[in-house]
Amino acid sequence: MNNVHRQFVLNLICLSFLVKLCSTYSYTDVDILYKNLTSGYNKQIRPVIDQSEITYIDSSFNIITVQDISEVQGTVTLSGFFSFSWIDKNLAWNPADHNNIYTMDFPENVLWKPPMVNGNAAKNIKIMTVENMMLAVQEDGRVLFFPGDSFTFTCDIDSSKFPFDTQICTMDILTWGYSNETLVFNDGLVATDLMGTNSGWELSSATITGNVFGKLAIPGVEVKFNFKRRSYFFIMNLLLPVNFLGFLNIFVFILPQESGERIGFSITALLAVVVFITIAEDILPATATPKLAALYELLIQDMALSGCIVISVILSSRIYYQKDQQAIPEWIRKCVGFKFCCCNKKHPYFNRHLTEPNSVHVLKSTDKIKVDLQKDENTNELTWETVSKFWDTVSLCFYLLWFIVGNMKFFIDTL
Known part of the structure; x- marks a missing residue:
């Protein structure tokens, strides 16, 4: 009986997946859902029913390439794209009522999105967006926003340990016009799967964390990069x-x-x-x-x-x-004489004559050269x-x- 019941459950699951895969929706279905969701929608208002609630935004960053790190100008240039997502309860729907539509795309100028800016940009500070970009919306109202660009931001470069130096640089992304009482950014991940190789620098690590900037408590994210110079x-x-x-x-x-x-x-x-x-x-x-x-x-x-x-x-x-x-000069004689004095103290004949000044030694024929050397060393020339x-x-x-x-x-x- 248990085997029959287990087989029935498996068949039911497989059938549900087949129904979902086989289900198709038409242009009319998408048009109706689009009009239903955008009718009366105000993109200027934060997407929560109770405006006292906080909107939580998930964030991540994908690096494509590190273009340049300028020690003189104190700037870092890299390209990549962010991934922001939040729940917009005004955009939730039941897929069963719309021929199993689970995801829809909306133009970026139709929906609410947080006005993101690069807070420590090296050049112009502008709202982070892409013209004619589409935002993906899921059935539960989760909005997916993927702004990308070539980012140039300032960094305090310390080259004192060149060529074995490492640089820690941060890119501050702020939300213009909001406070931490309305928006909160969650910590995320920095993906390097799409990243190319830079001949001068190696990315050791990277993190993205939610942060609050300045006395005005501006919410945003801080992307921290740890670059290591290739010193070979x-x-x-x-x-x-x-x-x-x-x-x-x-x-x-x-x-x-x-x-x-x-x-x-x-x-x-x-x-x-x-x-x-x-x-x-x-x-x-x-x-x-x-x-x-x-x-x-x-x-x-x-x-x-x-x-x-x-x-x-x-x-x-x-x-x-x-x-x-x-x-x-006498001072040169003293310097050179001190050197030879220190060397001669190690000579066996020198030590013997110091310890036995009155002793008489029988000289062999083989000692003639040694005696001559000793006389030369003891002379004042x-x-x-x-x-x-x-x-x-x-x-x-x-x-x-x-x-x-x-x-x-x-x-x-x-x-």
Whole structure:
């Protein structure tokens, strides 16, 4: 018996679906329903029987493409369309009385709809609508409104972490002439199914929430976008080449003075960094609000580093080719002598003579070279060539430390 009853219910459901699918309505049916619904309809009045009630509007947004994000102008341009829906009780009907008509389309200038505007538009503020657009109305009086356009709105762009920056931008959609006591917008979803790929930016997340704006409590929705810059291009074309040139330039102090290539090498590296900075001017955001881009600071640092290296190489060459007859200042002797003193303390023969000053050592034939080296180290003779090598060692350590600290600061600020 239960099986017979279950089969009867299934047949009844299938029959109802078939009746619904097979039912057709004519032009006359639609015309009669259209005239019945629009007769006496006033689109200037909010569509509730009791005007003290609140009209609740569901909202969502569909992104089609992100066209441009301008750091200089502080604007975002994207295209898409909204989906707003609300209940208009004046437009409800019984499908059984109208040959099973469940949905009808009405011109947008016939029905009431909330006057929506882009509150933070970068250009003209205008009512959001599309000429000759149709509004879909369902049997229960739910109206579906799909305004679409290319939206340009303002955004506070922070490029201080360029090229690893993320931007949070909001588009404020307001209802002109209404308050939150009459209209309330519900939270919705932001759909990216139709969205194309932007070569410069990636949309990390997006939300749409109902909000109240200003002291006048204007109802509307806030669409929040989280954009992340695609940084691979800038890493491969700016960050790595400039860092490699800066790092390579430091090793100019290892080249021997006799090669005659030190000054030319350092100047070439400096000019290469300047060329990269010139190229970067067309790529980097031309703004310093609220802070200069970190990559731009790194480029300026590498240029300053290369410039100082050129000066240090010139000074090193000047010192190296000084005549030995010219006396070495005492302060230079102290600096260089402190270095050699620290190095000689680690020498085994030096330590042995410190601990056993009166001891006598039997010298073997193999110790002759060591004794000669020890005598050379303990002599007070200091040449300009030795001072030049000392200067190269100090410069190498200093600029290497400068390079490491500067890059650490860049990555700490951006990541």
